[in-house]
Amino acid sequence: MGIILTNFAPESFWIQIGSSPSQFSDLTISHFLTANLIPVTLGNIVGGTVLVGLTNWVIYRRPQLRSVAVAQLEIKTNPYSAITNNVNISSLVEDVMDPTPITLRADTPVPIALDALLENKLTIAPVCDANDHLIGFFSTHDVMVDLWCEDYKIGIQQKVVDLMSHEVLSVQAKDRLLNVAERFCIDKEQLFPANEAGVATQLNTMSVEERAKTMKASVPHTLAVLEGNTFVGIIDRHAVMKALRPIYGKPIIVTKPHNQRSA
Structure with missing residues (x-):
C-alpha cells in the first residue's frame, strides 16, 4: 500500500x-x-x-532405551500386626523372593518375549540392559493394551522397549516380609485419610475392617527387589501368600469319593 x-x-x-x-x-x-x-x-x-x-x-520416533529411576515403595514397620507362631516374624523379603527371575532384554522382539511369558506361565517379567541393570517391566497387560490400540492387527515389528513400563516400584531385600505383605493389600492413606498435621480429612462410619476390605491398593502384583541400588530379584503376591500359608496350619488333603454304582 x-x-x-x-x-x-x-x-x-x-x-x-x-x-x-x-x-x-x-x-x-x-x-x-x-x-x-x-x-x-x-x-x-x-x-x-x-x-x-x-x-x-x-x-513417530522409536522409544530410546534409557535407565529409569526406580521408585522405592514406602514400607512402614507395624509392630502391632497380628502374628501367629506358624509364621516366622523375622522373615525378610530376601527369604522368599525369586533371586533368579526370567529377565528380558529391551531389544527382544515382542513375540519372542511374549512366548517366554506364556511358556513359563508368567504375566510379567523384569527388563534388564546389557549390564543387568533394571530398566523396566514387560507384561501381558502391556501387550493387550497395544493390541487394542492397533485394532488387533500386526503392524511394524515391535520390541520390548516399545511396550514395557518404565515405572518401577521396588522394595529392599532386608525389608520385613510382613510389612511388604501389608503394603500389598493396605493403603494407609486410604484407610486413615489425614493431612500432614495428622488431622482426619474424611469422616467415615465404616469400621477399619470394612474400609480395608473395600479399598483398592494401587500396588503392582510384582515388585522389584533391590539391595541398595542393585537389582537382586522379584517378589510377588503369590510368594508372599505362600509364606503366609502356615498361618492356617498344615495343608489339608482333600480326597474325592469314588462314585459307587448302585446294585
Missing part, C-alpha cells in the same frame, strides 16, 4: 496529510523484495520445516 501511495497518490493527498513523497522514498519494490518478502518467505519455509520435523520426531 505504501509503495502504491508513494508512486500514484495525487499532490492533493500529500497536502492533505502534510507530508511529501520524498519522506517515503525507501518504499520501493526492490526494498520490499529484499527486506520483507524474501526474508519472511524463507523464514516461514524454514520455520515450518522445523516445526513439522519436530512434530514427526515426537510422534
